[in-house]
Amino acid sequence: MQSKSDKNTVPDDLPPRTQQMVEALSPANTDLDLDDAMQAWIDEMDKKHK
Numbered sequence: 869m870q871s872k873s874d875k876n877t878v879p880d881d882l883p884p885r886t887q888q889m890v891e892a893l894s895p896a897n898t899d900l901d902l903d904d905a906m907q908a909w910i911d912e913m914d915k916k917h918k
Contacts, residue, residue, distance in 0.1 A: 882890065
């Protein structure tokens with residue numbers, strides 16, 4: 869069983885194609901460099917569509 873810290877790691881015993889699919893489906897990188905106007909628009913859309 870994997871620990872919480874290993875939750876997002878791909879097990880080594882998976883077939884190569886399955887490893888590729890798991891890596892492709894991993895969470896997206898959210899470290900985007902947005903200007904203030906774009907961030908304000910995103911925040912408003914987030915509020916509107918909750």
